[in-house]
Amino acid sequence: SQQGEEDPQALSIQEGENATMNCSYKTSINNLQWYRQNSGRGLVHLILIRSNEREKHSGRLRVTLDTSKKSSSLLITASRAADTASYFCATARYSSASKIIFGSGTRLSIRP
Amino acid sequence: GAVVSQHPSWVICKSGTSVKIECRSLDFQATTMFWYRQFPKQSLMLMATSNEGSKATYEQGVEKDKFLINHASLTLSTLTVTSAHPEDSSFYICSAREFRDANTGELFFGEGSRLTVL
Numbered sequence: 001s002q003q004g005e006e007d008p009q010a011l012s013i014q015e016g017e018n019a020t021m022n023c024s025y026k027t028s029i030n031n032l033q034w035y036r037q038n039s040g041r042g043l044v045h046l047i048l049i050r051s052n053e054r055e056k057h058s059g060r061l062r063v064t065l066d067t068s069k070k071s072s073s074l075l076i077t078a079s080r081a082a083d084t085a086s087y088f089c090a091t092a093r094y095s096s097a098s099k100i101i102f103g104s105g106t107r108l109s110i111r112p
Numbered sequence: 113g114a115v116v117s118q119h120p121s122w123v124i125c126k127s128g129t130s131v132k133i134e135c136r137s138l139d140f141q142a143t144t145m146f147w148y149r150q151f152p153k154q155s156l157m158l159m160a161t162s163n164e165g166s167k168a169t170y171e172q173g174v175e176k177d178k179f180l181i182n183h184a185s186l187t188l189s190t191l192t193v194t195s196a197h198p199e200d201s202s203f204y205i206c207s208a209r210e211f212r213d214a215n216t217g218e219l220f221f222g223e224g225s226r227l228t229v230l
Contacts, residue, residue, distance in 0.1 A: 033218065033219075035219075035221075040203070040224070040226070041223055041224065042116075042118070042205055042221035042222050042223040042224050043156070043205070043207070043219075043221040044221070045218050045219065045220070048218055088155060088156070090219075099146065099158060099161050100146070100158075100207075100219055101158060102148075102155045102156045102157075102158075103155060104154075104155045105154075105155045107153070
């Protein structure tokens with residue numbers, strides 16, 4: 001079953017603008033990760049934020065985590081056409097299974 | 113980053129036949145591999161966790177006899193869709209976690225296998 005929900009489900013912005021995607025989850029986690037998927041392809045890991053971290057940066061990506069609200073956000077600054085993809089948050093819980101559960105995803109379209 | 117190879121990338125088969133999909137970690141050892149299923153424009157649904165040398169752990173609602181998983185070595189896991197039916201048509205994606213990074217959680221994904229059952 002899916003752990004998280006993301007909003008918006010779809011987002012279309014002009015190239016150069018910033019894109020913000022949100023993720024909410026239900027249970028306690030050890031870390032939260034964001035992945036990107038181009039249509040019909042596998043997923044690429046973007047960034048991981050641990051439960052004791054509040055914000056993390058990687059290039060044009062900025063991720064925040066609020067464990068009290070069980071939510072995270074991914075900000076892509078100065079968007080490019082090549083950023084068009086689906087973005088998923090995924091949560092990790094270190095039970096014996098140590099499995100990673102994905103959110104519902106946001107389809108991001110960047111208009112040139 | 114680490115490389116995961118998945119094969120075949122697409123397969124078309126007749127209803128009632130079985131299809132095997134391979135997932136290989138090319139440059140690292142993966143004690144744990146995960147198999148996901150993805151329908152068009154939807155998220156990834158975890159099917160099972162594959163552990164090297166032991167039985168796979170299946171998610172609720174996933175038929176063990178339908179989706180056979182074997183993880184015989186630290187670099188190879190296979191998913192066999194047995195007696196495939198049109199409703200099994202989907203995009204199947206494997207992922208692997210490096211043995212050394214068991215606690216970081218980062219997954220490396222294969223490119224996926226698109227199964228179409230006629």
